[in-house]
Amino acid sequence: MDVEVIKPLTPLYRPDERFEISAQGLEAWRQSACYQRVVDFYRHYPPRSLFNEAGRALLHHLIVMQRPERVLEIGTMFAGTTEVLARAVWEAGRGHVETIDPFGAERCPALIDAFPAELRERITFEPVSSAMHFNAAVEWGRSYDFVLIDGQHELEFVAFDLTFTARLMRPGGLIVLDNIEQIGPRFATKDFLANNPDWIDVADVVRLMDPTAPLDEPVASFPETKNYILQAPPTYLVGAVPRSSGTVRAEGGRIEGIELDLVRPASGILHVQAYVRTWGPGTGTGGEERTHRQTFSIKADRGRLRLPLETPLLSQVADHVDLDRRLEIIVAFVGDADLALAAPPMPYPARPRADFQR
Ligand SMILES: C[S@@+](CC[C@H](N)C(=O)[O-])C[C@H]1O[C@@H](n2cnc3c(N)ncnc32)[C@H](O)[C@@H]1O
Known part of the structure; x- marks a missing residue:
């Protein structure tokens, strides 16, 4: 694959642009000039990302608002969304992105090497599956503030990724699931919330799934995206x-x-x-x-x-x-x-x- 021109590093937020991570806060952001600026930046960029511009803007926004220390992306693919996550932690002024893909050993390092040094130094890539990664994360007592679940999308895989991610999340941490138009991420989220009532469905949309139309595309946590956003309880219960x-x-x-x-x-x-x-x-x-x-x-x-x-x-x-x-x-x-x-x-x-x- 050709490596396209990488955009310069540019802050997208003014210091006074703060929005709550809640249904109301996300809606206020969507109505703001700030949203237009972020979505314009990510229009058709980076082309290696499988997210659309609204989804890329949403990831950037959540990270700039939350300022996570540790970010994990499950499923690197062409490192396009990895670049978005790294731009966001760079703009937030703190945080490191780990990204994993068991089939990315040949592809991902060269793609990440093409990023500016300020992004590269905020990314660690490992060519491992989520199961292997979780194994190591437990062993080393590692926890996360922000996790993007975008690996294998079959129900059993997503259910595993979600259950294990929840175990590694710090109080108040955020999980974004991609491709909720597919049954795996969608039903894994529904089952997870039923089994973990302390978790917060940030936009309160998962309950809108129609039980009589199990194959219908559901309402997403943010318009024009394919994402659900979940938040860990604020305490360790x-x-x-x-x-x-x-x-x-x-x-x-x-x-x-x-x-x-x-x-x-x-x-x-x-x-x-x-x-x-x-x-x-x-x-x-x-x-x-x-x-x-x-x-x-x-x-x-x-x-x-x-x-x-x-x-x-x-x-x-x-x-x-x-x-x-x-x-x-x-x-x-x-x-x-x-x-x-x-x-x-x-x-x-x-x-x-x-x-x-x-
Ligand atoms: C939908 S793509 C990821 C897209 C990428 N996050 C983006 O937004 O551009 C899914 C990726 O998950 C990887 N994958 C498959 N099984 C996996 C597993 N068990 N653990 C982690 N990643 C996996 C695949 O190799 C593939 O590159």
Whole structure:
């Protein structure tokens, strides 16, 4: 494919142009001069993007308004929409775009290399499927603020991408699904919202799907696009169904307790199970697994809370550079209402490792 001329980097927003991420906020933006400016910029550009200009403008807008730190695009294709996402984080002044495509190893790096350095440095491409990517993301404790689901569009694939993305989202994070004119993205979203009533359908349109006309194209979250926009609950909620951190790579093999950051008062019983798993020199083929289970009776106001374990969980394998240490924290809460946290529970003093780079 020919690489076309890349437009210069241009800010599209004035500093006072702020719009809420809500049905009303999106409508106010669509009526504004700002929308015309953004949609004009993206008219027929970049031609490698499979989004139309309204869809490209919408992605740019959501990112400039939200200012995400971590963005993920599932399905790079010709990196046209990747360029839009990177332009938006550049304009927002913060953020990094990861983009993945298992069939893009030959195609995508050269396309991304043709971008200006200011965009290139904000993009990481990996030639992997969403399943492989999620596997690594859990291992390294990675979370996202903004995810575009635009990979394999069959229902089962989108349902998987959506369910797993939700698990990795930070409170208040945004998910955009493309191609809701196809049954996979559309019905995956419908099922997801039915199973996750705390999630917000930003434009409140998914409920408009006509159950008597299952093949009809539905109303999109924004006119002239093929997108649904979902928003994660503003807090990390813990109820009676246990939530797991996954087996996260860690520094250190000692857990003395966990820390919670309560965003509202809580009253009830917190069930905690913690694991320290270690593999490497001195652990034999099966590795070492230590676990501890405990319940805590909680009656607390909002704020930080440290919950010490009766017996600290301690790996018997001394620290060593070649060790593979993993932590897992599982919590469930049975009380008047769900436990509402600012972030997932954190073990101490062992911490998940922050370095995702492989
Ligand atoms: C609709 S295209 C993406 C279009 C691109 N986001 C854009 O807007 O220009 C779908 C892409 O998903 C990729 N894909 C297929 N299976 C995938 C998977 N399991 N995980 C991630 N991407 C996948 C395909 O190779 C294809 O390039």
